[in-house]
Amino acid sequence: MEDAYNFFSKRASLMKASEIRELLKWVTEGKVISLGGGMPDPQTFPVEDILDIVSKGLREQGDKLLQYGSSEGLKELREQLIHFMNWRGLRVDDIDNIIIVSGSQQGLDLLGKVFIDRGDIVLVELPTYLAAINAFEIYEPQFIGLRMDDEGIDMDALEGILKGLKAKKQKQKFLYTIPTCQNPSGISLSLDRRKHLLELASTFDFLIIEDDPYSFFTYEPLEIEHLKSLDKEGRVIYMSTFSKILSPGLRLGWINAEEEFIEKFELAKQSMDLCTSPLVQYIAYGAIKEGVIQRNLPKSKALYKQKRDRMLDALSQFFPTGCRWTKPIGGLFIFAWVPEKIDTKEMLQDCIQKYGVAYVPGRSFFVDGSGKNTMRLNFTYPNMEMLDEGIKRISRAIKERL
Amino acid sequence: MEDAYNFFSKRASLMKASEIRELLKWVTEGKVISLGGGMPDPQTFPVEDILDIVSKGLREQGDKLLQYGSSEGLKELREQLIHFMNWRGLRVDDIDNIIIVSGSQQGLDLLGKVFIDRGDIVLVELPTYLAAINAFEIYEPQFIGLRMDDEGIDMDALEGILKGLKAKKQKQKFLYTIPTCQNPSGISLSLDRRKHLLELASTFDFLIIEDDPYSFFTYEPLEIEHLKSLDKEGRVIYMSTFSKILSPGLRLGWINAEEEFIEKFELAKQSMDLCTSPLVQYIAYGAIKEGVIQRNLPKSKALYKQKRDRMLDALSQFFPTGCRWTKPIGGLFIFAWVPEKIDTKEMLQDCIQKYGVAYVPGRSFFVDGSGKNTMRLNFTYPNMEMLDEGIKRISRAIKERL
Numbered sequence: 001m002e003d004a005y006n007f008f009s010k011r012a013s014l015m016k017a018s019e020i021r022e023l024l025k026w027v028t029e030g031k032v033i034s035l036g037g038g039m040p041d042p043q044t045f046p047v048e049d050i051l052d053i054v055s056k057g058l059r060e061q062g063d064k065l066l067q068y069g070s071s072e073g074l075k076e077l078r079e080q081l082i083h084f085m086n087w088r089g090l091r092v093d094d095i096d097n098i099i100i101v102s103g104s105q106q107g108l109d110l111l112g113k114v115f116i117d118r119g120d121i122v123l124v125e126l127p128t129y130l131a132a133i134n135a136f137e138i139y140e141p142q143f144i145g146l147r148m149d150d151e152g153i154d155m156d157a158l159e160g161i162l163k164g165l166k167a168k169k170q171k172q173k174f175l176y177t178i179p180t181c182q183n184p185s186g187i188s189l190s191l192d193r194r195k196h197l198l199e200l201a202s203t204f205d206f207l208i209i210e211d212d213p214y215s216f217f218t219y220e221p222l223e224i225e226h227l228k229s230l231d232k233e234g235r236v237i238y239m240s241t242f243s244k245i246l247s248p249g250l251r252l253g254w255i256n257a258e259e260e261f262i263e264k265f266e267l268a269k270q271s272m273d274l275c276t277s278p279l280v281q282y283i284a285y286g287a288i289k290e291g292v293i294q295r296n297l298p299k300s301k302a303l304y305k306q307k308r309d310r311m312l313d314a315l316s317q318f319f320p321t322g323c324r325w326t327k328p329i330g331g332l333f334i335f336a337w338v339p340e341k342i343d344t345k346e347m348l349q350d351c352i353q354k355y356g357v358a359y360v361p362g363r364s365f366f367v368d369g370s371g372k373n374t375m376r377l378n379f380t381y382p383n384m385e386m387l388d389e390g391i392k393r394i395s396r397a398i399k400e401r402l
Numbered sequence: 403m404e405d406a407y408n409f410f411s412k413r414a415s416l417m418k419a420s421e422i423r424e425l426l427k428w429v430t431e432g433k434v435i436s437l438g439g440g441m442p443d444p445q446t447f448p449v450e451d452i453l454d455i456v457s458k459g460l461r462e463q464g465d466k467l468l469q470y471g472s473s474e475g476l477k478e479l480r481e482q483l484i485h486f487m488n489w490r491g492l493r494v495d496d497i498d499n500i501i502i503v504s505g506s507q508q509g510l511d512l513l514g515k516v517f518i519d520r521g522d523i524v525l526v527e528l529p530t531y532l533a534a535i536n537a538f539e540i541y542e543p544q545f546i547g548l549r550m551d552d553e554g555i556d557m558d559a560l561e562g563i564l565k566g567l568k569a570k571k572q573k574q575k576f577l578y579t580i581p582t583c584q585n586p587s588g589i590s591l592s593l594d595r596r597k598h599l600l601e602l603a604s605t606f607d608f609l610i611i612e613d614d615p616y617s618f619f620t621y622e623p624l625e626i627e628h629l630k631s632l633d634k635e636g637r638v639i640y641m642s643t644f645s646k647i648l649s650p651g652l653r654l655g656w657i658n659a660e661e662e663f664i665e666k667f668e669l670a671k672q673s674m675d676l677c678t679s680p681l682v683q684y685i686a687y688g689a690i691k692e693g694v695i696q697r698n699l700p701k702s703k704a705l706y707k708q709k710r711d712r713m714l715d716a717l718s719q720f721f722p723t724g725c726r727w728t729k730p731i732g733g734l735f736i737f738a739w740v741p742e743k744i745d746t747k748e749m750l751q752d753c754i755q756k757y758g759v760a761y762v763p764g765r766s767f768f769v770d771g772s773g774k775n776t777m778r779l780n781f782t783y784p785n786m787e788m789l790d791e792g793i794k795r796i797s798r799a800i801k802e803r804l
Binding site: 001004005007008009010011012015016017037039040042045047050051054055058059062063065066067068069102103105106109113114115116117120131134135137138139173174202205207233234235243247248249250251258260261263264267268270271272273274275276277278279280 | 403406407409410411412413414417418419439441442444447449452453456457460461464465466467468469470471504505507508511515516517518519522533536537539540541575576604607609635636637645649650651652653660662663665666669670672673674675676677678679680681682
């Protein structure tokens with residue numbers, strides 16, 4: 001046979017195993033403390049409740065839950081999501097505005113498929129969610145990165161970019177944002193800027209994808225409204241996931257948007273996986289209906305607040321001067337800058353092999369190739385002692401390099 | 403806002419709601435007998451066994467099954483699949499030759515993504531599986547349809563096509579086939595032709611995708627070997643699914659191929675859904691390990707054999723002369739030809755509204771636009787009485803048109 005590689009599409013030839021992923025892979029096997037993941041604490045999984053729900057589902061309607069379902073998703077779950085989103089301050093009128101997806105990642109792949117033609121301009125934050133970059137990249141957009149400060153995207157800079165594009169008769173398709181407790185930075189977009197962003201979207205006519213996995217996890221009072229709630233023109237496509245509020249192992253998320261978008265998403269989803277598992281959807285349905293998620297959230301938040309505080313304390317105590325980091329009001333991550341002479345990607349290998357600790361080098365989150373001296377630190381998965389010890393170990397590696 | 407349609411990718415603009423799908427949609431709501439689906443009989447779902455397995459899994463390793471999993475799939479399931487495939491006469495040496503996918507449909511989307519560049523030549527049977535056409539189409543290949551007779555693909559015709567392509571310095575990427583109890587035709591590729599196909603693949607250097615959901619359901623003795631077993635060069639990519647042997651609602655399938663392919667599939671899958679639900683994978687793991695699937699298969703086969711026979715009897719009894727149909731030795735479908743003056747797509751509307759019966763018009767399965775006077779009939783989902791009554795109703799519609 002010819003070399004297998006000759007059969008791959010150009011698209012596939014661009015898919016490379018990330019060195020970082022390869023490095024992080026053997027973290028699970030060794031004695032390495034990982035601050036590199038983005039996983040919830042398994043303590044927060046309501047195992048018993050899930051078992052009750054799935055037993056009830058299989059007993060009462062096994063035939064239906066084990067059969068093919070519809071591409072748009074289980075009607076009962078979409079109905080519960082209306083209540084759930086209302087409870088979160090997001091008004092949704094009709095189940096036809098909701099489609100269930102097999103996890104946020106499928107949602108991102110689907111949005112790439114439905115919106116991006118090769119060369120299309122896609123605006124993203126600097127830094128932004130790595131897996132969103134990966135999902136969109138397949139469709140060969142041209143990314144433009146947007147500078148952020150403590151209040152989120154710099155609106156003047158954004159307006160400048162939009163004007164520049166207009167002058168060149170180029171047009172942005174959409175802006176992808178995680179406006180609340182962002183991954184990886186932990187930053188939240190201020191209310192004023194949210195309003196400003198929507199004005200710009202209206203003036204320059206683009207769509208906004210509001211990815212919202214983390215607004216459930218705020219540890220300080222925060223005055224925000226969802227972009228979707230502020231949107232008067234139907235140009236915000238809202239997406240969220242059950243991964244952090246219930247369980248990532250269900251692979252379950254949803255998208256809320258205007259019906260004409262949802263209809264197209266449904267067609268795309270047919271070709272992607274026909275439907276999401278009705279059995280899994282029933283678990284999420286039951287977990288909203290029985291109030292499992294609503295009851296669990298305060299407990300998870302309290303746990304994660306403690307962990308965030310512990311990591312912030314450890315950073316203050318151990319990280320050398322010349323380092324700085326975000327103080328996120330919520331979410332799962334702290335983002336840190338080490339002195340500029342340090343390349344965090346290069347340092348990671350040492351950290352894993354010599355110091356027994358891992359993080360995600362920040363550069364992967366920047367579509368403009370910047371962020372060489374940054375890192376993302378997760379505080380939800382490791383236990384308290386590991387948070388302390390992990391930060392201590394990283395600080396040793398930093399100090400060695402100074 | 404500008405018209406939403408202005409934001410869609412060219413790819414998305416090509417996605418149209420199928421009229422047939424729209425017609426079949428309201429079949430579930432009305433008093434229409436549907437021979438149009440491709441669903442297993444829910445009687446075959448081992449609901450109690452699944453409940454036992456899922457309870458055990460959640461109790462013993464809930465933390466793991468509700469957490470993120472790896473993109474290649476649960477190790478325990480891939481190990482069990484080695485035993486399972488060996489039991490089916492397919493030798494697999496290593497779990498690195500297996501990737502778990504979220505249903506066959508995701509497998510097809512993944513193969514399209516990894517192999518097809520715009521304009522690439524993809525060979526498919528006439529007729530072939532509609533959802534495979536839909537999945538591949540997104541990546542804009544050029545389809546070439548392959549004529550079949552009772553023994554499957556006409557090898558002389560195929561060789562002619564391959565020589566023609568070679569003369570034009572064009573090259574086929576892969577041939578997609580369901581060699582055993584094909585959907586929609588019910589035809590199985592003979593053993594001689596299987597060997598011939600592999601020789602041609604070797605001579606003309608292309609890949610073969612062997613889609614194998616139905617070889618589990620043979621109702622007559624059948625002397626075949628899987629293409630994957632006959633393959634000496636690693637050019638067969640084998641895929642199958644738990645949808646018919648366990649439950650479609652799990653959305654679970656697998657691909658078996660050379661490791662260099664599996665590695666690329668894993669990268670593609672990362673961007674598609676990160677991983678398939680570990681909880682759902684555990685159910686399939688348990689169902690193989692505990693012998694649930696192996697014990698159930700003979701019962702399902704006996705049931706489906708009865709149903710096939712009943713539909714064949716009904717066809718003989720009610721369909722007017724000038725009609726013919728396949729006598730499949732297995733699978734879920736019978737494919738029928740009605741007199742040429744009848745357009746089965748046009749007749750469907752009448753069948754649903756006036757006669758209360760549905761089928762899938764055959765034209766959608768033909769990439770060359772032929773098959774105007776054909777239909778696919780499913781015999782596994784309807785009960786015995788409905789099989790009889792359904793065929794009776796269709797024959798009334800046919801007779802009215804003659």
